[in-house]
Amino acid sequence: MERHEENSGVASLGHAPRPALENQPLADLVSDLSRDASLLAQQEVALAKQELADKVSVVKNEAVGVAVGGVLLHSGILALLAGVILALAEVLPPYLAALIAGAALLAVGAGLLVKAKKRLSQLDMAPKQVVGSVKRDVRAVKEAAE
Numbered sequence: 001m002e003r004h005e006e007n008s009g010v011a012s013l014g015h016a017p018r019p020a021l022e023n024q025p026l027a028d029l030v031s032d033l034s035r036d037a038s039l040l041a042q043q044e045v046a047l048a049k050q051e052l053a054d055k056v057s058v059v060k061n062e063a064v065g066v067a068v069g070g071v072l073l074h075s076g077i078l079a080l081l082a083g084v085i086l087a088l089a090e091v092l093p094p095y096l097a098a099l100i101a102g103a104a105l106l107a108v109g110a111g112l113l114v115k116a117k118k119r120l121s122q123l124d125m126a127p128k129q130v131v132g133s134v135k136r137d138v139r140a141v142k143e144a145a146e
Contacts, residue, residue, distance in 0.1 A: 081105070084101050085098050085101045088100060088101065
C-alpha cells in the first residue's frame with residue numbers, strides 16, 4: 001500500500017491526500033470514517049491472524065521438542081529398569097529379579113494414580129470469581145433499573 005503524508009503530518013495507508021475536513025460535506029466525512037474503520041478492522045484482523053500463526057508455529061516446534069524429550073526420558077527409564085533387573089539378577093534368579101522390579105513399579109505407579117485421582121475428584125472446577133462477578137453485575141443492573 002502507498003503511504004501518504006497529510007498536511008497534519010499523520011500518515012494514511014492507501015489513500016491520496018484529502019482536502020481539509022471543514023471543506024467536506026458531512027456525508028463524505030461519514031463515508032470516509034466508515035471506510036477507514038473498515039480498513040483498520042481488516043488490518044487488525046490480518047495482524048491478529050499473523051501473530052496467531054507465528055505463535056502456533058512456535059508451539060508446534062516446541063511440542064515436537066517435548067515429544068522427543070518424553071520418548072528419550074521413557075527410554076532412559078526403561079534402561080535404568082533393565083539395569084536394576086540385571087543387578088538383582090546377580091543375587092536372585094533373573095525371573096524373580098524381573099518380577100520384583102515389575103511389582104515395585106506397579107506399586108509406585110498405582111499409588112501415584114490413586115493420589116492423582118483423589119486430588120482431581122476434590123478439585124472444584126466452577127469459576128467462582130467469574131460467577132461472583134456476574135452476580136454482582138446482575139445485581140447492579142437490577143438496582144439501576146429500579
